[in-house]
Amino acid sequence: MADIIIKNAYVLTMDPDKGDIESGVVVIEDGIITEVGSSTESTAEKIIDAREGVVMPGLVNTHCHAGMTLFRGYADDMPLKEWLEDHIWPAEAQAGDEDIYGGTLVACLEMIRSGTTAFADMYIHMDMVAQAVEESGMRAALSYGMLDFGDTEKADAELKKGTEFVREWNGKADGRITTMYGPHAPNTCSRDFLIRVKEQAVRDNAGIHIHVLETEAELDHMKENFGMCSIHFLKDIDFWGPDVLAAHCVWLSDGDIRILAEHKVNISHNVISNMKLASGIAPVAKLLSAGANVTLGTDGCASNNNLDMFEEMKTAALLQKVSTMDPTVLPASQVLEMATVNGAKALSINSGMLKEGYNADIIIVDMKQPHLSPAYDIASHMVYAANGKDVKTTIVNGKILMEDHEITCLDEQSILERMKRISKNLVSRINS
Structure with missing residues (x-):
């Protein structure tokens, strides 16, 4: 007997071999999809x-700082350098374990409600982030964000901390948690430190999550100090590979794009954060044309200010169209691939499609909404018309985390009450 059967659904499989099924079933057993088709002979408890409704793979957010829900709306409408150095970093210095734990739980609630089933996170107090993820039932690839600024002693301490986290949490929560190394960026980490991180990641068979060329300021810094941009700098130390997830990648030349594609680097496009901080427009269409694996991420709530991947999909498509003056660029089907198939590939998780043998990471979108009627093209609707609030059911690893808009995995009210308390206390410490 199966655990769950989803029936009478429009099944958006994202499986190129199967395509969509207008009235289909999905069968789940032991956390795995065992059947996808028009009918089934199986029976199930549920x-x-x-x-x-539309049944589809859960969305994959490939770049997030989940605990930054603490700073949602805290420091808006300012340049990245000022925002980061004068506001966010000093505020983060005051944040403790309870703050990050509470902020991450709120992020998990928000993602579950808006159809994200897996995310990549790079932040601080990562043991607390991992604990929150474990409790939530979500899937995540987690990394401790490391910076050394050329300080050898700090580099040793950061790498030790990052290594301990990777080894402690990888494979935990029934395999839902995987770990990565998280060097912050080429302009905040020294050359020797980045070499050591790469070597350690190879030894531990772990991926690497890093910010790359988010701003023109980083590009100028790297050229002034090293005579080359971040892409060539990292190529020079043999850093690139399919084990690397590079967030942002805004300020790229055509040569940079070729390097990223040739080395099979995974790229996380964070369109709304980049727009809000006026960081620039990533050449997503060129990256995809070159064969690069481009995915979508929201970045943290302090620079977005939400974690709604449906909003991210629509904005990504529209910005590429207007920036290239080509309405055919980044069609809905391709954006959906970025948010599902490509994201799962980047995080090395067996999800992203509704296919036999894949993880049962599934969402159901309620189509009984005025803004989703009529429905001529389901893929188009998911990108251009739907939003996170239309998600009614979220399943991860075969477990129902939300059903008919009711969270079943966490005590939502107590988490929101905790957030009120810790955010108030945190701001008072920052301002004292």
Whole structure:
């Protein structure tokens, strides 16, 4: 007997071999999808009637700082350098374990509600982040954000901390948690430190999550100090590879794009954060044309200010169209691939499609909404018309985390009450 059968659904499989199924079923057993088709002979303990709903893979957010829900709206409308150095970093210095734990739980609630089933996170107090993820039922690739600014003693301490986290948490929570190394960026980490991180990641068979060329200021810094941009700098130390997840990648030349594609680097496009901080427009269409694996991420709530991947999909598509003056660029189907198939590939998780043998990371979108009627093209609707609030059911690893808009995995009210308390206390410490 199966655990769950979802029936009477429009199944958006994202599987190129199968395509969409207008009235289909998805069968789940032991956390795995065992059948996807028009009908089934299986029986299950739990039957979900998804009539007038779209069943699709959960969205994958490939660049996030989950605990930054603490700073949602805290420091808006300012340049990145000022925002980061004068406001965010000093505020983060005051944040403790309870703050980051509470902030991450709120982030998990927000993601579950808006259809994200897996995310990549780079931040601080990562043991608390991992604990929150474990409790939430979500899937995540976690990394401790490391900076050394050329300080040898700090580099030793940061790498030690990063290594301990990687080894402690990888494979935990029934395999839902994987770990990565998280050197912050080429302009905040020294050359020797980045070499050591790469070597350690190879030894531990772990991925690497890093910010790259988010701003023109980084580009100028690297050229002034090293005579080359971040892409060539990292190529020079054999840093690039399919184990690397590079966030932002805004200030790229055509040569940079070729290097990223040739080395099979995974790229996380964070369109709304880049727009809000006026960082620039990433050449996503060129990256995809070159064969690069481009994914989508929200970045943290302090620079977005939400974690709604549906909003991210729509904005990514629209900005590429207007920036290239080509309405055919980044069609809905391709954006959906970025948010599902490509994201799962970047995080090395067996998700991103509704396919036999894949993880049961699934969402159901309620189509009984005025803004989703009529429905001529489901993929188009998911990108251009739907939003996170339309998600009614979220399943991760075969476990129902939200059903009919009701969170079943966490005590939502107590988490929100905790956030009120810790955010108030945190601001008072910052301002004291």
